[in-house]
Amino acid sequence: xxxxxxxxxxxxxxxSGRGSxxxxxxxxxxxxxxxxxxxxxxxxxEVRGGITTFxxxxxxxxxxxxxxxxxxxxxxxxxxxxxxxTATALAAAVTxxxxxxxxNVPLALAAGLSVSAVMAFQxxxxxxxxxxxxxxxxxxxxxxxxxxxxMREMIMNAIPLAIKHAITMGIGLFVTLIGxxxxxxxxxxxxxxxxxxxxxxxxxxxxxxxxxxxVCFAVTVLLIFALLVRKVPGAILIGIVGGSVxxxxxxxxxxLKVSDWGINAPTLDFGHLVSSPDFGLFGxxxxxxxxxxxxxxxxxxxxxxxxxxxxxxxxTIIGIGQQAGLADKDxxxxxxxxxxxxxxxxxxxxxxxxxxxxxVFVESTAGVGDGARTGFAxxxxxxxxxxxxxxxxxxxxxPTQVAAAALVVIGSMMMSTAKHIDWNDQSVSIPxxxxxxxxxxxxxxxxxxAAGIIAHVLIKAVQGKVREIGWLMWALAVIFVAFFSxxxxxxxxx
Numbered sequence: 001x002x003x004x005x006x007x008x009x010x011x012x013x014x015x016s017g018r019g020s021x022x023x024x025x026x027x028x029x030x031x032x033x034x035x036x037x038x039x040x041x042x043x044x045x046e047v048r049g050g051i052t053t054f055x056x057x058x059x060x061x062x063x064x065x066x067x068x069x070x071x072x073x074x075x076x077x078x079x080x081x082x083x084x085x086t087a088t089a090l091a092a093a094v095t096x097x098x099x100x101x102x103x104n105v106p107l108a109l110a111a112g113l114s115v116s117a118v119m120a121f122q123x124x125x126x127x128x129x130x131x132x133x134x135x136x137x138x139x140x141x142x143x144x145x146x147x148x149x150x151m152r153e154m155i156m157n158a159i160p161l162a163i164k165h166a167i168t169m170g171i172g173l174f175v176t177l178i179g180x181x182x183x184x185x186x187x188x189x190x191x192x193x194x195x196x197x198x199x200x201x202x203x204x205x206x207x208x209x210x211x212x213x214x215v216c217f218a219v220t221v222l223l224i225f226a227l228l229v230r231k232v233p234g235a236i237l238i239g240i241v242g243g244s245v246x247x248x249x250x251x252x253x254x255x256l257k258v259s260d261w262g263i264n265a266p267t268l269d270f271g272h273l274v275s276s277p278d279f280g281l282f283g284x285x286x287x288x289x290x291x292x293x294x295x296x297x298x299x300x301x302x303x304x305x306x307x308x309x310x311x312x313x314x315x316t317i318i319g320i321g322q323q324a325g326l327a328d329k330d331x332x333x334x335x336x337x338x339x340x341x342x343x344x345x346x347x348x349x350x351x352x353x354x355x356x357x358x359x360v361f362v363e364s365t366a367g368v369g370d371g372a373r374t375g376f377a378x379x380x381x382x383x384x385x386x387x388x389x390x391x392x393x394x395x396x397x398x399p400t401q402v403a404a405a406a407l408v409v410i411g412s413m414m415m416s417t418a419k420h421i422d423w424n425d426q427s428v429s430i431p432x433x434x435x436x437x438x439x440x441x442x443x444x445x446x447x448x449x450a451a452g453i454i455a456h457v458l459i460k461a462v463q464g465k466v467r468e469i470g471w472l473m474w475a476l477a478v479i480f481v482a483f484f485s486x487x488x489x490x491x492x493x494x
Contacts, residue, residue: 034104034374039326041373045233046106049372050380052237053108056366056406057092057381058398059182061388062263064088064111068356071120073129079281079354085392086277087355093385095346095358100378103339106324106368107317108381109346112359115309119356123301127293130286133351135298137285139305140347140357146310147341156314156340157332158472163452164327165417166432168319170439170448172414175362177440179407182400183217184262185209212254213261213401216247220405228409236370236406243402264400268393277389281354304486305347309359313343316360316445323414324368362445365410427463431455450480 031037036046065084072078092110099107115136123132146152159167180186189199204210209218220243227235247266250256258265290298317339321327333339339360346358367377423429435452439445457477460469482489 030376034100034376036374036376039373041371043376045371046374046376047380048234048237049106049367049370050377051367051384052234052240052370052406053106053361053364053367053372053377054381054384055237055240055398056363056403057108057110057361058384058388059263059400059403060092060110060113060361061085061088061385061392063113064116064355066263067113067116067120071124073124073132074127077129079129080278083278083280084355086279086389087281087353089385089388089392090277090279090282091346091350091353091355091358093382093389094353095342095349095382096378096385097382098345099339099342099360100375100380100382102375103342103378104375105321105326105333105339106364106372106374106377107320107339107343107360108364108367108378109343109358110361110385111350111356112309112361115305115347115350115357115359118301118304122304126297126301128286128289130284131288131290131293133285133354133356134287134290135301135305136351136357137348139302139309140344140349140351142302142306143310143344143347144341147337147344150337152310152314152340152344153337154472155476156318156336158470158476159314159318159449159453160431160456162421162428162432163435163449163456164318164322165420166435166452167439167445167449168322168414168417169432170436171316171319171362171365171445172411173436173440174411174443174445174448175365175407175414176411177443178362179404179411182404182407184211184214184401185217211260212250212256213247213399216243216250216399217401217405219243219246220402221408224405224409234370236366236409239409240398240402240406243405244398247399247402248397261399261401264398264403266397266399266402268397273393274390275392283352284354285351300486305357309344309347309357313340313360314449316362316364317343319362319414320360320364320368322417323365324373326373363407365414366406369406369410369413427459430459446483450483453477454480 030043034046036043062085065079065081065088068084069079069081088111092108095109099105099109119132119136123135127135143152177186185204186201187205189202204214209215220239223242224235224239227238232238244266251261251266258267317333317336318327321333327333343358343360350356350358367381421428421432431452434455435448437448438451439448442448453473454477457469457473460466
């Protein structure tokens with residue numbers, strides 16, 4: 001059923017071990033360890049939520065290799081797709097399972113597309129792939145250090161509650177746009193010759209919905225919405241399974257080609273369900289030669305990677321924490337430091353595995369929307385990625401268009417936090433508006449958070465309420481001004 005933000009019903013111990021409610025003593029060990037009953041969930045819901053999140057994220061096993069294998073390093077070397085598939089699945093499995101057991105939150109991790117894009121198109125052309133993976137380890141180590149010192153949690157807690165709600169809404173619109181784009185329901189439109197500006201996006205192709213895969217997306221969206229309205233348990237998971245079956249039937253009856261589906265096609269070769277993993281990229285990390293690159297270049301790369309991994313994860317954790325009811329009335333999550341530390345360590349794990357930095361995935365909202373409330377759901381998701389080391393063809397049978405439908409549905413759920421915003425107070429509504437709309441419009445969670453924080457600080461200063469801002473928000477505003485000015489700053493320093 002539809003999940004909305006609710007106040008947490010219990011108080012859990014924080015990272016220091018203090019808390020007003022001790023771990024439950026009843027139930028089996030699974031229930032006690034993950035606090036399943038305490039959070040108002042069941043083992044069945046956690047399993048269902050974990051599977052749903054995995055289905056929504058399965059595309060990364062193929063998409064991340066496409067991004068990284070399409071780039072050449074400074075020597076002209078390219079990474080193997082087969083090895084990247086193994087590395088992507090391995091890193092996602094390890095980090096997600098650790099998040100489940102230690103963080104005990106329904107957050108799944110995998111190779112961050114923003115980090116992978118930076119790795120492929122900014123880092124690799126200036127150094128070897130071994131050096132690039134070493135940069136992942138460096139940025140991951142910096143984020144872990146920020147967690148250990150308490151700075152990362154301080155930053156999350158310093159963000160005003162209204163902007164935290166805006167982050168939830170912005171991510172909702174962001175995942176909706178991601179889903180629409182993945183389904184081919186929305187596409188980009190190239191500029192016409194001689195035109196100053198082109199139409200940035202359009203409906204389908206030439207403003208028309210084209211192809212059976214888009215139909216399967218629309219059918220899946222409507223099916224999930226219908227199940228939600230009827231309050232059917234597991235609506236999202238049932239919708240994904242039902243949509244995949246429908247897509248498989250359409251594929252056969254309409255005589256479609258595998259290429260018509262893009263990344264994943266609803267086909268199964270039952271004679272080749274098992275594949276052997278290729279761990280050729282594991283441990284292929286090299287710090288040798290980084291010193292030969294200019295300090296300015298290395299500094300800009302590290303700064304960009306830290307921002308990409310740091311604030312995207314902060315926004316996602318805040319949004320999912322509120323959606324799952326794990327945050328208190330001020331938007332703070334008990335035990336937050338564990339989740340932040342694991343997310344930061346994802347950069348290190350991804351670099352060692354050869355898969356690029358791992359970060360919390362916004363698709364975790366799919367599992368939360370289907371009932372997940374504890375880390376047990378993350379363990380299930382992680383096991384799904386582990387199985388993909390050997391059953392990659394099975395994961396590929398879920399069409400991207402069908403998985404995209406779940407993101408659109410979740411996006412609609414996350415917009416419910418709009419009711420917490422005082423839209424009549426412009427000092428609140430303007431930063432909220434900028435945070436919300438710039439996430440989908442710039443395709444960047446970081447850009448949305450940056451604009452919202454800068455606007456918040458500026459408006460408070462103009463109102464003469466400087467004391468209400470706090471030094472940390474001033475510091476963040478300065479950092480984000482530098483973020484937006486990064487290209488100019490890099491040019492000045494050269």
